[in-house]
Amino acid sequence: MHAVQIVGAGTPVELAEVADPVAAPGEVVVQIAAAGICHSDAHYRQGDPAPRLLPITPGHEVAGAVVEVGDGISTDRIGERVALHYLESCGTCTGCRTHGEQFCHTYRMLGLTRHGGYAERVAIAATSAVPIPDAIATEHAAVMMCSSATALHALHRGRTAPGETVAVFGAGGLGMSAIQLANTFEAATVYAVDIDDDRLAMAARHGAIPIPAGRAGDAVSGVDVALVMVGAVAAYREALDVLGPRGRAVAVGLMSGAMPLAPYADFIVPEHEVIGAADHTRDELDELFAIAGNGGLDLSAVVAETVSLNADEINAVLDRLDVFGPGMRTVIVP
Numbered sequence: 618m619h620a621v622q623i624v625g626a627g628t629p630v631e632l633a634e635v636a637d638p639v640a641a642p643g644e645v646v647v648q649i650a651a652a653g654i655c656h657s658d659a660h661y662r663q664g665d666p667a668p669r670l671l672p673i674t675p676g677h678e679v680a681g682a683v684v685e686v687g688d689g690i691s692t693d694r695i696g697e698r699v700a701l702h703y704l705e706s707c708g709t710c711t712g713c714r715t716h717g718e719q720f721c722h723t724y725r726m727l728g729l730t731r732h733g734g735y736a737e738r739v740a741i742a743a744t745s746a747v748p749i750p751d752a753i754a755t756e757h758a759a760v761m762m763c764s765s766a767t768a769l770h771a772l773h774r775g776r777t778a779p780g781e782t783v784a785v786f787g788a789g790g791l792g793m794s795a796i797q798l799a800n801t802f803e804a805a806t807v808y809a810v811d812i813d814d815d816r817l818a819m820a821a822r823h824g825a826i827p828i829p830a831g832r833a834g835d836a837v838s839g840v841d842v843a844l845v846m847v848g849a850v851a852a853y854r855e856a857l858d859v860l861g862p863r864g865r866a867v868a869v870g871l872m873s874g875a876m877p878l879a880p881y882a883d884f885i886v887p888e889h890e891v892i893g894a895a896d897h898t899r900d901e902l903d904e905l906f907a908i909a910g911n912g913g914l915d916l917s918a919v920v921a922e923t924v925s926l927n928a929d930e931i932n933a934v935l936d937r938l939d940v941f942g943p944g945m946r947t948v949i950v951p
Contacts, residue, residue, distance in 0.1 A: 626664025653678030676734030
């Protein structure tokens, strides 16, 4: 089958001919109908962080239909429309039992530690193949597997409560989901901070108050939860600056650089918290699909572009993500 692969750090992805996946016991093979291009994929292409396997087929926002099942899985699942939970965990180690599946000692992730969705087919544990409700489009379900699910997890990690004020830094794919989901959490006010006027206009249509990046400190203060969805020092700095007493900044956007902090002013006096949010849990996918099925999350304007399984087209999207270019979510349709 065809797949588009990362072949080395800092080099363009390439089209390759690879063996068809085979379902191991407990697994299914999915014919891919949609694979989202996430900003994380641009980081992996740059080798920051580096995939554990090269060459590797990236892609962790994946949806399609089950076409093959391994031993122990009912053939009734063949033909089922599914989206893929990209984390595989054992469920029995101390990491899983004590902290959660993201901390599994044998953690595996589609597109980072095993081949992912920039391909025609993919194999995955049957427990990770989540049935898609009829009300949700396949392309939207694919993007929900990271963009929306990570936003939901970040809101949970920030202990977001009804009546609180939420500021979302970065109104791209993750941020637009976070804005809508914050409204389902009954946030009193949601602010959207971004460098792009079109994204800010879309955020306003989803009920957020738009603020150009760099001006958040002048426009708002006393924020309870600040979600940093973009890996930029300026965004993290602004998020800390707008927090109210005991405010929580939730770190999501990937960034390898450092930023200056003043413990006394940034943390001690205001009792601020900075909370990491990595990935999401399988249970949160059920919650997310329920929210979307009830109209609380609409990605019609977010999934704005499709490309084919073509290395040049995909590289162009990744190049745009590298420089925080315009646009929303792009989905590969093989």
